[in-house]
Amino acid sequence: MPPDLQTKLAQPLRIGNVTLHSRVFQSPLAGVTDRVFRRLVRRYAPHSLTYTEMVSASGLHYAREMPRVMEVDPNEAPIAIQLFDCRPDFLAEAAERAVAEGAQIVDINMGCPVNKITKNGGGSSLLRQPEVAAQIVRQVVARSPVPVTVKTRLGWSEQEITILDFARRMEDAGAQAITIHGRTRAQGFNGAARWDWIRRVKEVLSIPVIANGDIFSPKAAGRCLQETGADGVMCSRGTMGYPFLVGEVDTFLRTGKLPSPPPVATVLTVAKEHLVWLYDYKGASGIRQARKHLTWYAKGFPGAATLRGELCRVETLTQGLDLLDRAIDQAAALPVLPTAADRED
Ligand SMILES: Cc1cc2nc3c(=O)[nH]c(=O)nc-3n(C[C@H](O)[C@H](O)[C@H](O)COP(=O)(O)O)c2cc1C
Structure with a gap:
């Protein structure tokens, strides 16, 4: 890695009023990143931001009890609680509950491609409703004492790659960082993640940009950061059955040395x-x-x-x-x- 990149990566990353001492994040993964999984990841990557599975703000509004997917361990840090929905008022209410539960960051899912979510106006369908998405961010920011971030994709489809305009709107609405999965909603998980688009977003935003998609190894993370100029990387599927990955990437970015593989x-x-x-x-x-x-x-x-x-x-x-x-x-x-x-x- 070029020395200037390594110097940048050694600096803490500020997201609003939160200072992170690692630029490698563990993604939110529904059905995977519960308290138990996060505890394992954190053992090897103590400074990395981890996320809960996505939590439905409507579900939270109507349910009496807090869903288990929102539980965080006492003193678990740094931790983001991820919310999804299309209702700004429900999301703002959910953000307050997330903070009460211990979230240091509230993240809003604007990338989930699953029909069950998009047909109700949540996840990646917000890419097609940028006004609603901006209103969500504004209302959540107004009620949240902690930074509000957005995780999204490049656009709805190949014909609708809208991320440049969308990301600018999220920043203007008050988002303190944005994570971009370099695929469209239509791609699902097919094809290679397009890091070149993440570079273009980085060039037009002032808030931190986190690159996501196809980070399966420390070397891939280094390449991604070099190619995108992003402020951090988020590991995802590569951590399933391999909770060592975030820690390995972190070590590589700090030292330039590939850590020894576990037997x-x-x-x-x-x-x-x-x-x-x-x-x-x-x-x-x-x-x-x-x-x-x-x-x-x-x-x-x-x-x-x-x-x-x-x-x-x-x-x-x-x-x-x-x-x-x-x-x-x-x-x-x-x-x-x-x-x-x-x-x-
Ligand atoms: C099983 C599974 C569950 C996921 N759940 C979430 C989720 O709850 N919230 C979210 O923002 N993204 C979710 N994602 C997307 C990932 O966070 C990530 O953006 C995606 O896997 C791309 O990164 P990768 O190519 O390194 O896997 C999920 C992905 C998978 C495979």
């Missing part, structure tokens, strides 16, 4: 912790939720496919722990994984 036995030991913590937190439903995580951890070593086939059917904590213990014993004889640190992409 298979370590990865599987973390999988075990994930399982136990999910069980402690959510009981039997935690075991069902753990299945997908466990299969993501079991990757890239001899016997992994068989193990995945077993892990995706675990019914009890004991069964899961037995399977993982057996795999850890076998893994003791294996070499280190070709980890994200070595992978180009």
Whole structure:
């Protein structure tokens, strides 16, 4: 990495009145980034901003109890609570509750491509309603004592790449940072993320721009920051079954050195912790939720496919722990994984 870039990356990042001591973020991932997952990520990346799963502001308005997806650990920091909806008044109300729960940043989802969300006017459909999106930001900012940020995509479709105008409007409305996933809503997760568009946004905004999309390795993060000039990067799918990634990227950006990859036995030991913590937190439903995580951890070593086939059917904590213990014993004889640190992409 060029020395001037490394110098910039070593500086804290200010988002409104919040100072962040890492420029590598863990993305919000519905069904993944609950308290348990965030605790694992934070162990390897203590200064990185993490996000809750997205929380429906309407749901919050009508529900008596706070949904579990909004829970944060006591003293969990830095943490953003992510909200979605199309109603500025509900979002402003939800932001107050998010702050009461411990959010240091309130993030508004304007990128989710899922029909269930867009048909109700939330997520990426706000890219087509920039006036409503701006009104949302204004109203939330007016009621929120903490910085308000936006996470979005390049536009609705290839024919409607509107991010330059949209991002400027969000800044004018009072957003303190913007995260851009370099794909359109129509792309879903297909094709490569277009970092060139993120560069163009960075060139026209004054608030911090966070680059997102296809950061699967420390080297990819370095390239992305170089190509976009962004103020930070957000890791996402690359962290599923690999909560080491954010920490690895952070170390690489700070030192220029690729961190040593964790041995298979370590990865599987973390999988075990994930399982136990999910069980402690959510009981039997935690075991069902753990299945997908466990299969993501079991990757890239001899016997992994068989193990995945077993892990995706675990019914009890004991069964899961037995399977993982057996795999850890076998893994003791294996070499280190070709980890994200070595992978180009
Ligand atoms: C399973 C899954 C759940 C997601 N949930 C959210 C979410 O709740 N909020 C959000 O803003 N983005 C969500 N995203 C999008 C990611 O945060 C991120 O923008 C996207 O994965 C692109 O980054 P990547 O190419 O590095 O994976 C989700 C993505 C996936 C795959």
